[in-house]
Amino acid sequence: MGNGKSLFEKVWDAHAVRELSNGQTQLIIGTHLIHEVTSPQAFGMLRDLGLKVRFPERTFATVDHIVPTDESSEPFSDPLADAMIRELRKNAEDFGITYFDLSTGKQGIVHVVGPEQGITQPGTTIACGDSHTATHGAFGAIAFGIGTTQVRDLLATQTMAMSKLKVRRINVDGQLPPGVYAKDVILHIIAQLGAKGGIGYAYEYGGEVFDNFTMEERMTVCNMSIEGGARAGYVNPDDTTFEYLKGRPYCPGGDAWDAAVEKWRAFASDPDTVYDDVVNIRAEDVAPSVTWGISPDQGFSVTGTIPRPEEGETPAEQESIREALEYMKLEPGSPIKGTKIDVAFIGSCTNGRLSDFREVARFIKGRKVADGVKAIAVPGSQIVAKLCENEGLDQVFRDAGFDWRRAGCSMCLAMNPDKLIGDQLCASSSNRNFKGRQGSPTGRTILMSPLMVAAAAITGEVSDAREVFELTELSSKC
Amino acid sequence: MALDKITTVQGTGVYVPGSDVDTDRIIPARFMKCVTFDGLGEYLFYDVRKHEDGSDKEHPLNDPRFKDATILIAGSNFGCGSSREHAPQAIYRYGFRAVIAESFAEIFFGNCVTLGIPCVVATGDDIKVLAAAVEADPTLAVTVDVDQCRVFFGDQSFTVHVPDSARDALISGKWDPIADLLESADEVSDRMQQLGYSA
Numbered sequence: 001m002g003n004g005k006s007l008f009e010k011v012w013d014a015h016a017v018r019e020l021s022n023g024q025t026q027l028i029i030g031t032h033l034i035h036e037v038t039s040p041q042a043f044g045m046l047r048d049l050g051l052k053v054r055f056p057e058r059t060f061a062t063v064d065h066i067v068p069t070d071e072s073s074e075p076f077s078d079p080l081a082d083a084m085i086r087e088l089r090k091n092a093e094d095f096g097i098t099y100f101d102l103s104t105g106k107q108g109i110v111h112v113v114g115p116e117q118g119i120t121q122p123g124t125t126i127a128c129g130d131s132h133t134a135t136h137g138a139f140g141a142i143a144f145g146i147g148t149t150q151v152r153d154l155l156a157t158q159t160m161a162m163s164k165l166k167v168r169r170i171n172v173d174g175q176l177p178p179g180v181y182a183k184d185v186i187l188h189i190i191a192q193l194g195a196k197g198g199i200g201y202a203y204e205y206g207g208e209v210f211d212n213f214t215m216e217e218r219m220t221v222c223n224m225s226i227e228g229g230a231r232a233g234y235v236n237p238d239d240t241t242f243e244y245l246k247g248r249p250y251c252p253g254g255d256a257w258d259a260a261v262e263k264w265r266a267f268a269s270d271p272d273t274v275y276d277d278v279v280n281i282r283a284e285d286v287a288p289s290v291t292w293g294i295s296p297d298q299g300f301s302v303t304g305t306i307p308r309p310e311e312g313e314t315p316a317e318q319e320s321i322r323e324a325l326e327y328m329k330l331e332p333g334s335p336i337k338g339t340k341i342d343v344a345f346i347g348s349c350t351n352g353r354l355s356d357f358r359e360v361a362r363f364i365k366g367r368k369v370a371d372g373v374k375a376i377a378v379p380g381s382q383i384v385a386k387l388c389e390n391e392g393l394d395q396v397f398r399d400a401g402f403d404w405r406r407a408g409c410s411m412c413l414a415m416n417p418d419k420l421i422g423d424q425l426c427a428s429s430s431n432r433n434f435k436g437r438q439g440s441p442t443g444r445t446i447l448m449s450p451l452m453v454a455a456a457a458i459t460g461e462v463s464d465a466r467e468v469f470e471l472t473e474l475s476s477k478c
Numbered sequence: 479m480a481l482d483k484i485t486t487v488q489g490t491g492v493y494v495p496g497s498d499v500d501t502d503r504i505i506p507a508r509f510m511k512c513v514t515f516d517g518l519g520e521y522l523f524y525d526v527r528k529h530e531d532g533s534d535k536e537h538p539l540n541d542p543r544f545k546d547a548t549i550l551i552a553g554s555n556f557g558c559g560s561s562r563e564h565a566p567q568a569i570y571r572y573g574f575r576a577v578i579a580e581s582f583a584e585i586f587f588g589n590c591v592t593l594g595i596p597c598v599v600a601t602g603d604d605i606k607v608l609a610a611a612v613e614a615d616p617t618l619a620v621t622v623d624v625d626q627c628r629v630f631f632g633d634q635s636f637t638v639h640v641p642d643s644a645r646d647a648l649i650s651g652k653w654d655p656i657a658d659l660l661e662s663a664d665e666v667s668d669r670m671q672q673l674g675y676s677a
């Protein structure tokens with residue numbers, strides 16, 4: 001017993017080149033994804049050193065953070081954004097890198113595009129100068145966020161120096177209650193284990209709930225591994241994974257497909273793997289979740305009561321509750337439900353995929369966004385936008401009073417025109433509720449699932465989607 | 479590629495209190511719209527240092543007594559949040575050459591080492607003592623000794639923790655791994671083929 005290897009170890013061993021003099025491992029990164037924010041400086045360093053891109057066919061570029069979602073024509077009105085997109089275009093051309101530009105119909109958030117194109121594959125290593133790269137772990141890949149200097153290292157050598165991570169298995173077993181989504185699962189995990197709980201670990205998510213999840217749901221969970229402190233997060237590849245990938249542009253076809261599936265399957269963790277840590281969570285304990293603070297682990301069920309600083313177990317915790325409540329302008333001891341919102345945002349690499357918009361559209365038909373609330377729906381990629389539009393979902397959102405936008409990161413962070421103003425409070429399907437994250441230094445963010453955002457948009461306040469959409473009966477049949 | 483061996487960093491310190499200081503606070507995302515890192519230093523901690531109209535708030539970095547500080551003293555989980563290297567770059571370009579904190583976020587820590595910025599971990603109590611000493615005398619010489627894993631100031635000192643791999647990299651001048659990585663180019667090509675990444 002106990003000779004089994006986890007997927008993480010198998011992939012690591014397959015990609016380790018040698019031990020470096022500092023004790024770290026030189027690791028091959030099979031797939032390198034780049035975007036406009038963290039790559040230009042790396043190309044600059046490469047040019048300074050007189051180096052070339054070693055395997056240009058293994059780097060893929062897209063533009064997402066700075067793209068305005070309400071205008072399509074270039075030049076963009078923001079000259080800095082315009083300079084960034086032109087720089088990326090030039091670098092892709094100079095170094096022979098595939099670039100999913102705005103004109104290709106395939107542009108989008110890097111963590112939506114990789115899987116959609118079938119570039120993200122099981123048993124591979126993937127890196128991107130972006131902390132939400134763990135999203136790709138949903139396919140049984142080991143995917144890390146890296147800094148710009150490491151982007152340079154990858155461009156120059158297709159390898160990087162890295163220390164091995166420990167592996168924590170997180171089992172979620174049982175049945176998720178109605179109105180509870182993948183987003184709630186990860187918010188629950190982070191609230192349980194803390195924003196620093198995953199430091200030094202890769203998270204392996206498994207159990208009944210993950211076995212039954214679609215790929216898009218798995219991506220939502222893996223996406224936020226970093227908010228729990230884990231640099232990588234993954235789900236073992238299975239038939240759901242292969243079915244999703246089959247026929248995607250960058251996946252093998254014909255005879256090569258079966259061989260690929262066989263190879264991929266073998267990467268899954270062995271049944272007798274001994275993990276560095278195991279955490280068990282009951283699906284029935286997960287509720288529709290919201291954050292109340294300025295760190296993603298400051299979250300709880302939407303039925304929760306805003307904590308009082310005295311409830312913190314240590315003076316440091318008390319101080320962080322105090323700081324969070326002061327910033328969020330929330331009243332300790334009162335329910336979070338009923339908190340007035342100003343903006344509702346559905347999108348981002350966490351929840352900006354077809355299934356997210358489909359699910360919300362099911363419930364908002366015939367409903368209207370509350371007066372005074374600005375609601376925007378932003379597809380994660382041009383392909384997601386097209387799929388939604390083919391089904392008429394864009395019209396459902398528009399009819400309900402949402403703005404239906406073009407693909408991009410949008411209001412997930414403040415690098416494009418979609419920003420909060422003053423201390424506006426945003427019900428957001430994104431992944432970070434840090435101070436100032438959504439563009440205004442005093443802007444406030446409450447993280448939640450897309451359906452919870454829709455419920456908040458319609459009622460104008462933080463609401464329980466199960467009540468707003470009468471979910472209990474409806475879902476009992478699903 | 480020969481790099482400096484970073485065994486000690488000497489200078490004066492400034493204490494920026496608070497735990498979980500995230501990368502958005504270190505450098506707000508709106509200042510990341512740039513194609514080079516030059517000039518990022520002036521936006522370090524921008525939203526906590528400046529009012530919306532650009533005037534100064536009360537903040538240690540706005541205090542003229544600390545304007546030449548090169549050693550940043552901070553709380554726990556410093557640098558959490560995003561993997562963006564803009565944060566360590568802003569710290570470096572502002573003029574800091576070492577950071578002493580109760581703990582660091584992992585990616586941030588790695589990014590700092592790669593820039594040759596030693597990040598050393600001290601206990602909360604030691605940090606309090608150091609912060610008080612620096613507050614009492616902003617010109618107090620502070621030395622971060624990476625080699626010996628100690629911080630010296632006035633006639634006091636305390637032990638700090640530096641992970642072995644980071645310490646070795648800094649003191650042997652191998653904190654930027656590119657030279658090492660470039661060496662095994664042939665082997666990497668073979669392995670890329672075996673793994674099916676390249677033809």
Ligand code: SF4
Nearest residue numbers: 132348349409412413
């Ligand atoms: S959607 Fe948000 S988290 Fe995702 S890549 Fe864009 S900015 Fe980052």
